[in-house]
Amino acid sequence: MSGSDWLAEAHRICGAEFVVDGPAIEPRYLQPARYAPGRAAGLVRPATTAQAAALLRLAAAHDLTLVIQGAHTGLVRAATPSDQRRHLLLSTERLREVFDFDPLDRTLRVSAGYRLSEVNERMAGHGLQFAIDLSADPSIGGMLAHNTGGTRMLRHGDVRANTLGLTALLADGTLLQAGRGLQKDNAGLALQHLFIGSSGALGLICEATLRLQPQPRQRAVALVAPRDLDAVFPLYREVMGGELAGLVSAFEGISRPALAAALAHVGDPGRLFDGRLPEYALLIELASELLAARLDLAALLQDWLEQQLGGERVVDAVLGADEQLWALRHAISEGLREQGAVIGFDISLPRRHFMRFRAEAAAWLAREFPAARVADFGHLGDGGLHFNLVWPRAEPPLSAQDLARLREGVYAINAALGGSFSAEHGVGPQIQAGYRQWTDAHTQRLAGGVERLFDPEARLGLTRFGPER
Structure with missing residues (x-):
């Protein structure tokens, strides 16, 4: 392969200023949100x-091998080249040909x-949103490639549930239109769903038709301190099935170490619950059009909490600080990184095994890796858990072998309880071994048969869903 040959051809295709040889690539294209920077032959x-x-x-x-990258906000290195x-x-980032809003169907191509x-900025004037809420700001193509969930998946579903069709390029440059962008369409196989969550392994998603949702006209948020862990899921059942049913847009769980890290990051560690943080806190949001x-x-949520405070399940709650509470939730990851190296697990579980997993995984880590500090949080309402660990800077770094053993041990407990090793981050090189x-x-x-059908020579992406070839 001649580097100058492909560079010259790429210049003719999209212009010299939009083609960069490997050594001159800006760091933002090579540095993932976590882990070491990557390397590439070039950027187009x-x-x-x-x-x-x-x-x-x-x-x-x-x-x-073509490595497709959107905003480079993913956490499994699927968009970070390494060769x-x-x-x-x-x-x-320059694929911006289409922005076609249909106000009657409430869809956006x-x-x-x-x-x-x-x-969401452009749709706000129409009172609509693409209702996937994240702390990052990904590209639409990247969101589809990894089937993003987010903090309000409980109410609105994930990206797959809000995508009505897409256009993709296959490895040989063939254009595929999958789905017509209709709310109802059973006229054939829904091939668009193969591409959503494929981590770029089947093709390059060029555009999509998205289902839009009304923007809420009001929200009400509370940070709730349950009496203990045994009270968490009874509270969940009551919120989801009682007088607030249908209004709940988020139900997040935050462990004490995770909440403490977020508070330390924002510089106000004693701000909540008089400085006596609960073992586990619940971030509950209601929303309505x-x-x-x-x-x-706000009145409904306050009345409900007053009832709970008079019972045995809730010992304290914070109300009337909606934006500040969400800012804390989104500050957890940064707060943990300030304490040491973060070892992240994006998993999901049947809710009935949620607390059992936390206990068994913590006990196993205490025996095998006692320096690891558990600081978990996540979308408890939809069964998702960011089981994050902090490896303190004062400790010698984990060897690659020990890190692999740690990951295998946690995943084994998760698998035994019927969980998924990737709840919403997708599959990429970081968790390919787990797959x-x-x-x-x-x-x-x-x-593997699907992969070979769409990409016979394995030219696309860094993720492989079939057997090694």
């Missing part, structure tokens, strides 16, 4: 689907390069 930034198709054919002709000879990085924040004059959510170990061989063979 097409502006149109036609340019992207030509670049796919160019990569195949020069025996290059400075064979990995060609394709950024979708949008190119992959738009950011979530841009979509009705105005407070018709339905006062190989915890996905049965028959499923991997079937997934």
Whole structure:
């Protein structure tokens, strides 16, 4: 392969200023949110689907693996190249050809390069939103590639539930239209769902038709201190099935170490619960499209909490600080990073095994890796858990072998309880070994058949769902 050959061709396809040789790539394209920076043979930034198709054919002709990258906010390294000879990085940030809003169907056909924040800013004037709430600001293409969930998945569902169709380029540059963008369409196989959550392994998502949701006209948030862990899920059942049913948009769980890290990060460690943080806190949000004059959510939530405070399940609560409470929730990850190296697990479980997993995993870690500090939090309402660990800076760094053993031990407990090793982050090089170990061989063979159908030469992406080839 001649580097100058592919560079010259790429210049002709999308312009010299949008093609960069490997050594000159800006760090933001190579540095993931976690982990060490990557390396690539080059970076290309097409502006149109036609340019992207030509670049796919160019990569195949020069025996290059195309690594597709949106906003580079993922946490499994699926968009971070690692081979400075064979990995060609394709950024979708200039894919912005389409932004077509249908106010009657309340749908948006949008190119992959738009950011979530841009979509919601432009839709706000219409009282609508793409209802996936995240602390990061990913691209639309990246959100589809990893089937993002977010903090309000409990009410609105994940990206898959809010996508009605998409357009993708296959490895040979062929354009595929999957789905017509209709609310109801049973006219064939829904191929769009294969691409959603595929981590870029099947094709380059160029645009999508998204289902939009009304913006809430009011929210009410409380941070609740349960009496103990045994009170957590009885509270969940009451919130989801009682007088507040249908109004709950988020039900988050935050352990004491995670909450303490967030408070330390914002510089006010004694701000909540008179400095006596509960073992586990619940962030509960109600939302409605009705105005407070018709339905006062703050009053409803306060009345419910007063009833609970008079019972045996709740010992304290914080109300009337909605934005500050969400800011704390989103500050957890940064707060943990300030304390040491973060070892993250994005898992999900049947709710009935949630607390059992926490106890068994903590006990196993105390025996095998006593220096690791558990600081878990997550979307308890939809069964998701960010089982994050902090490895203190004062400790010698974990060897690669020990880190692999730690991950295997935690995943084994999760698997034994019927959980998933990737709740919403997708599959990428960071957890590829976990996929190989915890996905049965028959499923991997079937997934491999799908991969070979869409990408026979394994030219796309860094994730493999089939057996090794």
